[in-house]
Amino acid sequence: MSTDLEKFKRLVEQEAPPANALPSLAMNRVTEELDPEFLKQNSLLSTPAPLTQEEEEEKADNTEPENVTLEKSSLRTEHDSDFGRALEAIGQHSDGTGTLFHTEDPEVASPIVGKKEELLSRPVVTSIIAPVAINTAPRVLPSLPQDRTPLESRKPARRKPSRRRLQSHKRQAKSTSGPRVTLYSSIWFLAWPRFLALSPVSGWLPPGLQQY
């Protein structure tokens, strides 16, 4: 039975991750199990809780534009505000080619030109104003073959004929030369007296042979 229980334990732990092994999953589980009312009160959910009458009146009092501006600026750092001004200037005075700092308008140029070096030293700003040069030339990997002829037109390398192939060639040559030699020799054997009779030395032949 203990082996069965060990098997059961493995099965349970395979199906479910251990409760104390993964803190992130455990945190998710805690978040799922939290009371929605608690989440609403702490503004952890996206839908805000409905406001009471007192809260609405308080909100109406605080909806002046100055306060809103103060809240936004208080949320930003100095870096963000500089960057935001630069972006606004790009939208107003740039012609799309990154000529922000060449504008002749002193009202726009002066606050930004003064901080040009500082802005350019930041990687975010330089990446916007100075476009990165992109190498459009086709890359050739060194490991690829440089031969650009199509594969179909390439001749295969000539192979050295094998010994077996050479022997078969020799056998074929012997078989063709043998009968031809025999034929020539038999013709010559039968017709040699006529050749002799036509030859200038025919008068030297013995009389028995001159009748041919």
Add this chain to the structure above:
Amino acid sequence: MLRTERQIEINAPIKRVFDLFSDLERCPQWMGNIRSVFRVGDNLTQWIATTQGGGSLNWVAEIVDYNPHQVIAWRSVGGDVDVEAQAKFTESSQQTTLLHVLVGYDLRSDLPRKRGSLRRRLGKIRSVS
């Protein structure tokens, strides 16, 4: 009745341990001799076990105690074997689960006769061969 008692600590939440253990139809996945378990009623399950000799034993069990995440117990109401089982679940302070299992089983009185006939048949086969 022969009783066996075991306890094991499982590194899983008590809910998951209880859910898997109380799903009796999945018992063949981790019980060695159990071939299959079918639900035949609200609290009734039919069990088929394989013996070491290759035979099979059948019985029907009734769930007599079911308290979610705490205890489950069943007892046979008919078949070849008398079975009693109880499992208790306790959550430890380290979010693990302590599973305490008590199982008792007893063969029915007519089974030895079946076994005896099997032995006689085996003896005949051996004597012939």
